[in-house]
Amino acid sequence: MATGTGQVPRDWVPVEHRLFGLDRRTFAAGFTALGIALVLIYGPQVLNAAIPWHNEIRAGEVLDLGDGGTAVPPVGWQLEKGTLTGEGAASATNLDVVLASGGATIEMDGAAFEGSANAFLDQVIQSEGDEPGMTSARGSVTTDAGLVGVVESSTGPSGDTVDVAFKMAVGTAEATDAAPALLVRVRTAAGQFERYQDEVAAMIRSISPGVAR
């Protein structure tokens, strides 16, 4: 009868512990970690998909854009990110607002930028790189409060996008150059922008830099 040498190689797995080439003694740690990881990754996502939004904009509600700046969001849209006036303090240079309705979204991002609204829109486009699609010539838009914005629209495989850039101040060139910048980005499915055009236009016209400016 053959006898062993008494020296067991360190990585030797006895046959009774093997299953499909794997060491069954490692199953507990490995599969427990895998199970918990999958719950942590996918559990919240499944829950999030199951919970509908109930954060509808009601008539009379106003968005806080920071530093006294405001906008009147379209009634019935869901506020997914952002602060309404009287609920908290928004930052004009670190603003993040998202409104959604059907397949359309309106994002409003505030940033610190020294220069004109036109230069700010250049900076935004440069930072995002070239995307496939057609871009329209730039135009200008004036809000009821006298803010002058620069508008550019584009259409591509991912849908229609309208970007409107503002400097949140009215007055001298120095004052507007130094003011925080605001980018309003509207995204819809391809060819669907007209459906939301009136609501979006009304909201953009309502953007105000606040009494402080």
Added chain:
Amino acid sequence: MTAVPEENAVTTVAEEKLAQREAIEESGWGQPFRFVQLDNVAFWVYVLGVGGGALTMVRTYLPGVAFYTPALAGGVVLFGLYLIPWLLLLRHHNRFTAQPARLLATGFVWGGVAATFWIALPANTALLSIWAKLGGTTFADDWGAGLSAPINEEFGKALGLVLLIGLAPRLVRSAYDGFIIGAFIGLGFQVSEDVLYVYNGASQQYGVNQLGSSLQVFVVRGATGIVSHALFSAIFCAGLMWVLGRSGERNVVRGVLTMLMAMVFHFAWDDTTGLSGGTWLGAVLPFVIAAIELTALFYVLRHAARQERTWMRELLGPEVDNGVVDPALLDAVSGLRKDRKKYRKHVHSRAKARHRIEAASDLAREIALAGGAESAGVKHARSEVLRVRTG
């Protein structure tokens, strides 16, 4: 001094030697760490997690890597430098039955790649959306981070410890092992998250003043990072080891309470603004929370080190009997800061005390590596202890 009968002396030496062997066996000290284990499920889950995290990392950074190079480079360099004092500090605490560097690096990578990008990023995004749906956007802004991160991030990081137990069951035994490995996993997470914050901060400003923006993030995150992920994970993972009780020091109640404490600290760190209600408390609260957290950290460390200190005493026991290590030195090398301080006073020299403690620690390591047998390493380390003791 009473003479010990020869027979009793032999019995005592044999018992000491047996205790030494048991300490080596229980602590796993001296065992090599092998990362690639194709028959180990934990290895494949680790590869899946780090692979998934790396993929998300590439998807996150790749589209803007050219435009945001100054911010990213600034973030990597600044937080790379920030790592150095942290690594030195953790190396100092990786005492007693010290963990191999490769095992700690494996934990660090899990924290920096898998826990951050594979688990926390998608989980946090979904959870923040859930809080906004349930409580409104202002509620989510004030409390969302603190209600999300302590759950998925602490468990996500601790999974790295669970996988390391699967990869090196004999090496990861005590609560102190959990404490040190947890700190490394947390540090990896912290630095990776900091670089992501630099990138997000620069993209939020559309790339304007990228270096200034990365410097700003570095100052804020660097300062608040002193009591952040490395601390939370060290506490959480020590608690997890008490729950698992792998070295016979099982204490489920203490373990669960310790894990909860780490999660509460994480909540307070994330939601300082919400807790202060936007008042002057916001300026004071971070310092109060930091003081409480550091006190708790050292409390956990002291308790977690008990088992390791016992092993260290048992490991060097025979060396006390043969006169290589004196009892005062044994107390210092197996003790806490106050014991080492006491020893410094005892020998009236900081340098001598440090040399002797390090030499005794080297001897313990060589004994563990030799499995309690005599080896060239043990003989040399023993001669070194004698040299620095008589020098």
